[in-house]
Amino acid sequence: MSAHTATTNAATDIDASHAKQARKAFLKRIAMTLGPILIALVIAGLLLLAFGINPLTYYSYVIDRGLFSPSGVQQTLTRMAPLLFIAAGLIVAFRAGIWNLGADGQFLLGAVTAAAAAPYLADFLPVWLAVVLAFLLATLIAVAWSLVPALLRAYQGINEIITTLMMTFLGTSFANVMVKLVFLDPSTTVPQTRTLPVTDRLPRLFDTTITSGLVFALVAIIAVHLMMTRTAFGLKLRIVGANPRAAVHSGLGVPLLTVAVFAISAGLCGMGGAIDILGVQGNVRANWNPAYALMVVPMVFLARFNGFASIAFVLLLSVMQIGGESAARRLGVPNVFTLLLVSIVLIVLAIAEYIDHRHNNSVKA
Amino acid sequence: MRVLSERSVSPGDKPIITLEGVTKRFPGVVANDAVNLEIRPSEVHVLLGENGAGKSTLIGMLSGLQQPDEGRILIDGEVRAITSPRNALALGIGTVFQHTMLVPTLTVAENLLLGAPWWQRPRKESLRTEVEALSKSLGMQVDLDAVASDLSLGEQQFVEIMRALLRNSRMVILDESTSMLTPSGIEELGALMRRLVERGLAIVFITHKLREAAAFGDRISVLKLGRKVGEITPERFQALHEDDLVTEIVDMMFGKRSDDPENGKRAGTTIAEDAKTVLAVDGVNLPATQTSPGLHNISFDVREGELLGIAGIDGNGQKQLAEVLAGQISGASGKIVLDGRNVESLSVGGRRDAGLRYLTDDRLGEGTVGTFPVSMNFLLKEVGKPPLWNKGFEKTSDIEKHAERLIAEYDVRTPRGHTPVGRLSGGNIQKVVLARELAEGARLVIFNKPTYGLDLANTLAIRQRILDIAAEGKGVLLISTDLEELLGLCDRIAVMAEGKLVGMVNNGENARTEIGRLMIGLEE
Amino acid sequence: MSDLFTNVFLSALLFGAVTAAVPLLLAGLGEQMSEKSGVLNIGIEGMMLMGAYTGFLGAYLTNSLWFGFLTGAVGGLLVSCIMVILCVRHGLNQIVIGIGLTLGCEGLTALLHHFQFSRTYPRLPAADPTVIPILSDIPVIGPAFFKQHLLVYIAVLLVFVATFIYRRTQLGLNLQAAGDKPAALDVSGVDVFRTRAFAVLATGTLAGLGGAYMANIGAGIFVPFITNGAGFLGIVLAMLARGRPVWVLIGAMVFGICLSLTTALQVAGINIPTDLIQMIPFLAVMAMLIMFGRRSTLPAALGIPYERGAR
């Protein structure tokens, strides 16, 4: 009897200490993320002061618009949808050791395809079907676009950093050509594709302006996270990424897996483009290139390729973009200040991550 | 083999280097624990110890790669910190590391020239004369214009020794330099060490082979779990008989146990006449490449319960043979029949499923994924297969349990199942790989240098495993450059040279000489 | 129509090709050195942009182009110092820091431009060319290649200096070792940190100089985002060229000539849509990649921070 209670006591003790530890770890994570952001804000604040602007006002505007005002946070969440798809695509590639720096090109081609296909298909198909087909088509085209670097890498061993960078230059140029020469909306003088009417776009969530694309994006990135960490297929990709020779030795078909990685990664980036068009933009204009990936790449690294952490970092990026633009306007700072803010936050977060990593290593000793 | 009597220079009295209470910790291990050591001129100081005993770590601190956490290092009696490799070189400490430290894309000459002031032009000509002078007095030959990656590992070792000597080192450290050498190469290196100590140099020599220690050493220190557990001084060394010496060392390293692996002969099993053929290889060919001799019309078979050895000097196509059999390289022709079934067209995975297992000699390079946990490395070749995966989803707790079981069964020394395998010592990594290859369903296992770099206890354990597998009625193909190992374990031994099977010898009375003759090309 | 293609016009086209190629050449040479030593310097776009800004500022304030090149080089150098401290010294992720630096330089230079120049848009006077006697009298080619600013000749000379360094000096051996096997370099007594730091600082200097050339001579003015991705093209060229500086020169010239070709085709009034014509430079580089990229194996330790004694 007493022995029994003793063990249960011990068990609850262990449970309690476990929970305590988990909570501690969680709090530490939060501190390790918020702390650096605070430091970054102080640094950026000094810059603002140098330009004669009260940093506190600036930040209160950023937070207010980006996070706390009801309509502001809806914008933030809406902006996250394409970013999350790109993040998901990058996670697959980076975890498999493929440095896909061509996400912007893949995103744009997906966007152009969706923008061209949806209104066209809607002419003779039910709208929902047209949208779904446009989404799939966009994914397909983005996948096809990645085939060049994929095959070059898989069968010729040509480094994908160069090819994907180059394919981005080419892709933006090509998307532009497609908009101007092929998918031009004849009813307007502005070079852009036909516009999908607001009512035909993806539904918004409840009574808000948040696009339902956000839900798809969250599903995509969580699915990718689970795929990479929990499934055999994800493990295979990670083996290829961590040690390609071990992959050969273990009997994995490395070239085929490489092509698969490119396809999934580019497909997700293309979906990001499609979701942005079908959910928010409605059309693509010539020379439109939001270059989201340039900012998402570092976020994914900071998240250590973890899907959930990526969601948090993408949220942060989105808040900075939406809130920063608002604050800049209200205070008369040029909008480019947002770039500087993002850059400082990025670098300080990277430093914090490094210090954390060091610390962890020495503590375990 | 002992050359004690020929010593002319008596060991100096003043140590070049003294370690006092040196301690080094890594996450989860104390690699060196309050080690005291003295290294004297004109002396070969042998360091012995199991895998992971902390020998390389000690060397790391002497060569400036690592700093001790506690304790101090005295050089010529003065306390000095060895802050960097550059500093170590300046103090006259030259090191030949366990893993090659040559830049693969540079030529031998360029590798030797590294370290000169950055603004200078490489002094190739003066290097050439210096190297020639050294070559003459030491009897070593190196091709200065060869690209480092084209050299065999043995040749690379020589280049590194040359580099240490070119730097006018007072002390040369050789970390397992013999593990990659042929028997005659080992003899040469031994002779070279003698000549060097005669010139007054100090040598630190790390090896796992007790006979080498006994043959070439003057003083022996033994490390165990980071601690120094014993030292045999030159006086005792000279007084002891070789066999007693070995026994004493074994006692120090492993406690009471003195079964010398090199005496262990296979209990004369006989393979039944009617034993089934597990593997039949017929007329396998592979085109030669720049770095390998290819394979030429290789045919042999292995029967159930049989241990077939493949002898030969490293680089004569053994690795290619193993990889062709495992399905890792394409472009080969010929027949490979496993249990009566042609497997040439099967993939690596297909052959593994059919029961063909290949234990690679490149544990870190291809055998494991260093950053992955031990538990996953057990399953590297079974990814996605039930029961540990359910419809492609991993069953995390089952995988952990599976790992725990194997860790216990194979005595893998690791802090936890999710420690990255790259952090383990070589012997323990080998156990992980072994556990993986011997899993369910093995019919024929190819071992490629399974005991290379392993300590005595691990070597014995692995050899016992190999015998057990054969005893279970499976076929074994054992590739090794260690003739003793082959003679100790195998039923038959094939000899490879230049990508050809030049002969097949039944293990027995005259096997050693026959194989030796085949290896050096005396019999065709 | 063809009467447009006078010698003057042809040499102006070639001249333009050279002008467009020089920043790419400088950036590519710089990036090549970083990559050789094992550092993937994605921040080069930011370094160029900073060099363009500080270079313009220096030249504008002192009225001296050469002082401008100096300040431009220093601007790039300062940005690369951050990269050295964070990525080489402490081993932070090179891609994160590189992109961070690029974004930061974009924001900062645009901001500074806004406060300083956005009402006045100062422009520099024309640069004096250095005329090479005799050679400059060759029709078409002469005025295009031998009536350039001295810095252009220096940039081309740097190709040979770089080749000399890689082939004939200890520094060259050090750089290659740092990229292919840093541990081997370390144990031979050469400081890997210093070697890589030197390479990254050289990259910053060259990129800054390239940016300054672009602003001071290429445009004669600084406007925000003026580099327009030239740094990223530099990365591509460096990777394409692997260890050979001459290939950076060839790649940059091919790109520059393709740019001029787009102008020529338009002026000739060939009725292909401009947007198609303008894909030519990228297609040309992509074609070079497919043809020669196979040989472009990258240094084994590229992008991997070196930590002594790590396992």
Next chain:
Amino acid sequence: AAEVKSIAILTPEEGTDYGWNQQGVDGAKAAAKAAGIEAIVAQGLGYGDVRPTLRELAEGGASLMIAHASGYNTAAPEIAEETGVPVAIVDNPSAMKKGLVADYTLSGHEGAYLAGRMAAMMSRTKAVGIVVSGEPPSWNSQSAAFAQGVKAENPDVKVIYAVIGPAAYSDAAGGKRVTESVIAAGADIIFGQGNGSSFGMLQAVETTKATDGGKVYFIDVIGDKSPIDKGYLLSSVIWNIEPVYAAMIEDLKNDTFGTKSYSIGLADDSLKLLKTPQIPDDVWAKVQTLREDVISGAIKVEPIFEATQVRALMSDVKE
């Protein structure tokens, strides 16, 4: 009648470019001042998605939101629909909706035509150049009209047309390089359109000699760069947008917003050629006469917005 308290203007770049953005911002400010209301300026928004900004401005109580970029003309009507706040857009008259969406597609083609006439009169080398950093409709119509003006004045004057590159708005170096090539091809007057890159064109004009050894002149569009001129600015096709914005405010008050198109024209000088000291008096006088003819309809200039048609026109001109 609706009460109009404030107008907001959204521009892709900062309103300090002596061009499109500055004319918009300055015009909006002036119109607001004249009407005694507040002007809210949201500038430097880029060419991406402006919906968040539009929504915020609407929420903030703006009475009218002017989306001053053709790239905004999809988003703005949608947000007007969603929030009920009126918007003004450019380049999409078909989206007009009473009380909600007005379009002010402006075209400077008549001014550009006059500029072309003037350039043809003044060119010594009998060749003029058009350099653009992109091909949006409003630039196309001016490029075309300029070429037509040149041809009408003197069919022997060649027109050399060159686009710098895709999305080369900030490519000042490219602007200079291409302009130098065009000058080398014989042009001594450059009609330049581009944002940041137009400063590179100006720089080329200032530092390069024409093939005849003389000075090269620059004709600018939309804004007035004379404060930063060094004596090479020949003229500019100036767009004064203030009257347009003022009319919008009036229409809002009168509940007629969204029922008519706004335009700029030579008649009320909302579109005019900039007079600089570089223009000889006789030339200026001739141009003034031509201006009357355009106003009276004696000369008809049709706007051409299509890039392909613009290019076709250039090759026609040359043959």
